[in-house]
Amino acid sequence: MHTVSLFDAKTHLSRIIEDLLTGRDDRVIISRHGKPVACVLPWPATDTSKRIGIARGQFEVPDAIDRTNAHIADLFESVTPAA
Numbered sequence: 001m002h003t004v005s006l007f008d009a010k011t012h013l014s015r016i017i018e019d020l021l022t023g024r025d026d027r028v029i030i031s032r033h034g035k036p037v038a039c040v041l042p043w044p045a046t047d048t049s050k051r052i053g054i055a056r057g058q059f060e061v062p063d064a065i066d067r068t069n070a071h072i073a074d075l076f077e078s079v080t081p082a083a
Helices: 006-011 012-024 069-079
Strands: 002-005 028-032 033-040
Touching: 002 006, 006 012, 006 028, 012 028
Parallel strands: 002 028
Antiparallel strands: 028 033
16 A cells, blocks of 8 residues: 555556556555545456356246247337327
């Protein structure tokens, strides 16, 4: 953790973010007129490896799921726009 002035934070924001992402810093305190006013932290990483297939086995998709697609498309295409 280290402290930077507001001016330095604006000037070197990319470097500050890179330091947070690489783990060189765990947080950066931004000060204004020598007083801390903000703390910048890295966003916690989220595990997205298990999102695909999360509902596998929870329900059954009927064989005829696409049976009414043409009818629904016709309904949308036959609507006349309001004047």
